[in-house]
Amino acid sequence: MINITFPDGRVKQYITGITALEIALGISEGLARNVLSAKVNGEVIDATRPINSDASLQLLTWNDPEGKSTMWHSSAHLMAESVEHFYPGAKFGIGPDIENGFYYDIDFGERLISENDLKKIEDKMLELAREKQKYIRKEVSKPDAVKYFTEKGDEYKLELIEELEDGQITFYESGKFTDLCRGPHLPDTSPIKAVKLLNIAGAYWRGDEKRKQLTRIYGITFPKKSELDEFLVKLEEARKRDHRKIGKELELFTFSQKVGQGLPLWLPKGAQLREKLEQFLKKVQKEAGYDPVITPHIGNVELYKTSGHFDKYGADSFQPISTPIEGEQFFLKPMNCPHHCEIYKSKPHSYKELPIRYAEFGTVYRYEQSGELHGLTRVRGFTQDDAHIFCTPDQVKEEFKGVMKIVMIIFKALEFNNFTVQISLRDPNNKEKYIGTDENWEKAEKAIIEVAEETGLEAEIVLGEAAFYGPKMDFMVRDAIGRKWQLGTIQVDYNLPERFELEYKGSDNEKHRPVMIHRAPFGSMERFVAVLIEHTAGKFPLWLTPDQVIILPISEKFQKYAEKVFSFLNNAELRAQIDDRSEKTGKKIRDAELMRIPYMLIVGEQEETEELVAVRKQGEGDKGKMTLQAFVQMVNKEIEKSLEIN
């Protein structure tokens, strides 16, 4: 007999070799039907595997993230079985569960697969699922595993087996499909009641662009049809928040094939919004002791040879432009830091001057691969809210914290609550990707990690994500459909100061090397605005939104009064408009609601005689009548509140 400890602390005795599924059945048949897998002593295993010694047990169902994982991983196998039915000889790469569903990478050989083929694969999956196929785990010796996939002709699985140790290899068999797999899996296919294959994409084998591209099919499954429907509705809702869609609706930005792909054109309303953001940050930076600088959009190739950018990215950049007579070569600037280093070098510095903080909304140009371009989040020309802090080594931490404070001020003002912090270090196994000495890297990485610890900020450490000249702390935010984007970034750099031979005179009258901190709290204006649009669904905070107020006269007769209201608001520095179209009030309200204008002021006979305005708030409705003074006061209060800095 063995003792099984349940999550609530209860302990029960069972016969040795009992399975989680049998334990569940002993509790209730309904529970057994819902068990997808089991967590035994912290490890997720098949609910059908025997438990041979005392253990803690948690039965995993659809309500547990691990239960969902099991279901989706098993669904990938089910999809593979269906694919194999239609495309015998298809070879399979990897097929894991992911955050929302699963995928499988498949080599279809010469056959072309398109989205039109997904329906039949889906239907077959449902048909197979109804057969209640059992997932059967088998331990296989390495030679037997190799033999099986050699006979099947699946070189991908053979490559995976090569890397496994004999004695650790398991196969899972369900229906007619057998896969190399660690598991765990469902007891059988019956929980899979709803299937949706979402999209099809190319994916390089093992993520290596030099290797063959396989066909990746993404899908998701649910234990209830209604849950699938809910999921699809949610997906649709998320797409409505897409910044590309809202950007078009609200006339914020556009692209032109003639101007060039990845080169955004900011429309008046978008420019208005962006300028407000810039003014906000400029004010914060002024208080934090930054000095604005301005540098040109191009720089001599020698500048980038010095910085190391030429070696690292020269071949993958927009190629240099050259002067017609002298033949000098200039690159469009991909970074502002080399220019700022030269500003630092324009005169000698004493330790007494440090830290020096040069700030610039610097527009940079980077050649991004065409397939990577994406709305405003990934573009070829963009403006960084860049600054470079030159400081002494013992000022690094304090300066770093100062920058973090600015990032937090911004995130608070814009109500970004669900960001994550990532510390990006270099890949210790791939040091040739980076410039600088080990000693400098260690110093820089240590500084960032210590700051994170001292400020109590929860950060995920990711190796291999550092910039080529230094480690960084990135602030990540998700977009409407769950993609992660880097916004703010703070980077500690001991390397560029060396390359540019930056110096300051210390109190010892000796020359010393400053440390550089690169930082951009927004990241880029383009990406920040994109994410802001998706977070707010276009309903920007009042202080930021391009049109704050729209005045809706009931009819032409009240045009004069509307103009009076307009000039009052204008004098109060509110951004207002009059909708003087010959339309009914209902229509004007509808349009203003759709344009997400925060306040509508309806003016008619009553308002004119009483010298009032009828206030309607976007998304909320009628707020009643008030004087213009009271309205302006209310609006200013709302603005002040959201811009409060503490």
Added chain:
RNA sequence: GCCAUUGUAGCUCAGGGGUAGAGCACUUCCUUGGUAAGGAAGGGGUCGCGAGUUCAAUUCUCGCCAAUGGCUCCA
């Protein structure tokens, strides 16, 4: 850059070997209306670009460009 899909009016989209249609938007007129769409008339398109097949191509084929979903990349 790679794989798949898509490209028709300012926007959203229908159509399809015989040179095009809807709704919204726009212009004009009527209407002067009180909290999410008043009515009528009108203008607007080299059907992404280029070649090929055909008596005839927006439609079929190929190439290019761009967008979308992924992969790779991201100073």
